[in-house]
Amino acid sequence: MNYVKTAVLLAGMTALFMGVGYSLGGQGGMLIALLFAAATNLWAWWGSDKAVLRMHGAQPVLPGDHYGLYEMVDLLSKNAGLPTPKVYLMNTDQPNAFATGRNPENAAVAVTAGLLRTLNKEEVAGVVAHELAHVQNRDTLIMTITATIAGAVSMIARFGMMFGGRGDSQRSNPIALILTMIAAPLAAMIIQMFVSRTREYAADRRGAEICGNPLWLASALQGISRGVQQRPMISAENDPATAPMFIINPLSGARLDNLFSTHPRTENRVAELEKMAGAMGARLAPRGREFGRGGASGGAQGGPWG
Structure with a gap:
């Protein structure tokens, strides 16, 4: 089913590409945008994951490195x-x-x-279990593609603003160019919003099942939310x-669960996880025991990572 959703998403983003191209350059611009969209879709399918990792300077972690991070991912x-x-x-x-x-x-x-x-x-x-839930639900392809194409839509809109557009029978309209530059990235953002927000709750639930204790993830979300507000990610x-x-x-500590939020409100996610923990009888034990001792579902809360 996610492949059908991906195909629909690609079609919608391609139509957005073509609309931007037509607004900036008439039928010629629409054709160029269509060709660009086809190339972007193909590249997004096969190579966007590597591109995203490069964007954020991600370096591979090998077994035995970084306090057993690889082993934790392997176990989960x-x-x-x-x-x-x-x-x-x-x-x-x-x-x-x-x-x-x-x-996967x-x-x-x-x-x-x-x-x-x-x-x-x-x-x-x-946190790792939540991300593995995205992998298991095959959300990663959709989220990576939307990130890649949304970035491309914003880029082509900026390109049109810098160099101007020309319709088939009229000169460039600066007002139309400004509106296109604003509306195109906004439309891409709204698409991203719906793709992201509808999947986070499902990944939270499945991630809690994978790690064995919903309160681990709930506590992590609260800590990450505080950290995002204090430390920017360049x-x-x-x-x-x-x-x-x-x-x-990562762009802000946004706390409003409104139309323009790409993520659900952290407090809402934590509340859902706490309900799940109550149903499971899960709790956070005193600090001091480490993850993996007694199994991933033991219910203990470990000490600091470092």
Whole structure:
């Protein structure tokens, strides 16, 4: 079913491309936009995951590195019945994470250095489980494609504004160019919003099942939300179209669950996880035990990651 949704998404984004092209250059501009959209769609399918990892300076993590991060991802992947994805580390102080890849066999999970410094092991496990849920639900392809194409739509709109547009039978209309520059990225953002927000709750639920304790993820979301408000992520500011891929919006500590929020409100997500924990009888035990001792569903909360 997600492949059908992806096809519909690609068609919609292609139509948006063509609309921008027509507004900036008439029928000729629409044709150029169509060709550009076709190339972007093909590239987004096969190579956008690697491009997103490069945008954020993510470096591969090997077994034995970074306090057992790879081993944690491997264990949780087995819990989820997934092949172990590639693991990456982003050298930024903001605590955050995302997953990417066109399918579970070609997936990657990336976390920031700030996440490892800020959260304890159980909280990191909750975050990793959430990202693995995106992989299992095949959300990563859709989110990566929307990030890539939304960025391309914004780029072509800026390009038209810089060099002007020409219709088939009229001169450039500066007002139309300004409206296009504003409306095209806004339309792409709204598409991203619906793609991202509708999947976060599902990934939270499945992630809680994978790690075994919804409160690990709930606590992690609260910690990440505080960290995002305090520490900017320069790579995300430079490429804001990738923001919906992250577990918490890296561009701001936005707390309003409104039309223009790409993520659900953190408090709402935490409330849902707490309800789930109550139904499961899960709790956070005193700090001091480490993730993995007694299994991923033991219910203990570990000490600091470092």
